[in-house]
Amino acid sequence: MKGVESMDASMEKTLKNFESHGIKARYFETGEQARQAIVQAVQGKKVAFGGSVTLQQLGFYEALEQNNSVFWHWVTPTEKRREREKECEVFFTSANALSRTGEIVNIDGTGNRVTMAAYGPEKVYYICGVNKLCPDITSAIDRARNVAAPQNAKRLGLDTPCVKDGVCHNCQSPQRICNVMDITLRRPGAVEVELWIIQEELGY
Ligand code: SF4
Incomplete structure (x- = not known):
């Protein structure tokens, strides 16, 4: 894979840590390389997407819909979202944070992303920019709560205290x-999990 040659030792170690946790981990230098690879990797499948600015920025929906049946509630809002997501064979999401020790952290409002990723389809892809990487679980949780969630609240135009100062207040809003x-x-026992880390700043 083009780009792997330029991977530094700390990225190599990070990928190994995920692999040792049962999570297949791949590195890409650019989003374009990842997009080309995903078109080859996923064909003829029922695919669903969780909400993700990363996936939106990468254009994965448009890339995958050419050769798959793809459902994304951001593209086709429907009251049957739960049923449509449950039908999928492959689920795509990003993460709010990754620890270099090999763990993935996500915070969810409705719970669809986390339940689908833990016990949903046959295969789950996490697609993340390097900005999601943190040294360990503690800092990854902190990132999810105090970086990703406030920025997502801001993106959604919500009236929550984190939107004003960019940190979590564990609100009652x-x-x-x-x-x-x-x-x-x-890796959850019933799901095959693949993590792709892209050497770009993507999502929150
Ligand atoms: S303030 Fe509320 S909405 Fe904002 S990050 Fe904290 S718990 Fe989430």
Whole structure:
């Protein structure tokens, strides 16, 4: 794979840590390389996407819909979202944070991303920019709570205290988006998990 030659030792170690947790990990130098690879990797499948600015920026929906049946509630809002997501064979999401020790952290409002990723389809892809990498679980949780969630609340135009100062206040707002936190410590037993890390700043 083009780009792997330029991977530094710390990225190599990070990928190995994920692999040792049962998570297949790949590195890409650019989003374009990842997009070309995903078109080859996923064909003729029922695919669903979780909400993700990263996936939007990468154009994965447009790339995959050519050879797959793809459902994304951001593109086709429907009351049957739960049923449509459950039908999929492959699920795509990003993460709010990754620890270099090999764990994935996500905070969810509705819980669809975390439940699908933990016990949904046959295969789950996490697609993340290097900006999601943190040294360890503690800093990854901190990133999810105090970087990703406030920025997502801001993107959604919510009336939550984090939008004003960019840090989490563990609010009681009716518009709170932090209801479920999932930390993937190892590959969940019933799902094949692949993590792609791209050497670009993507999403929040
Ligand atoms: S719990 Fe509330 S304040 Fe904290 S990040 Fe989530 S929405 Fe913002």
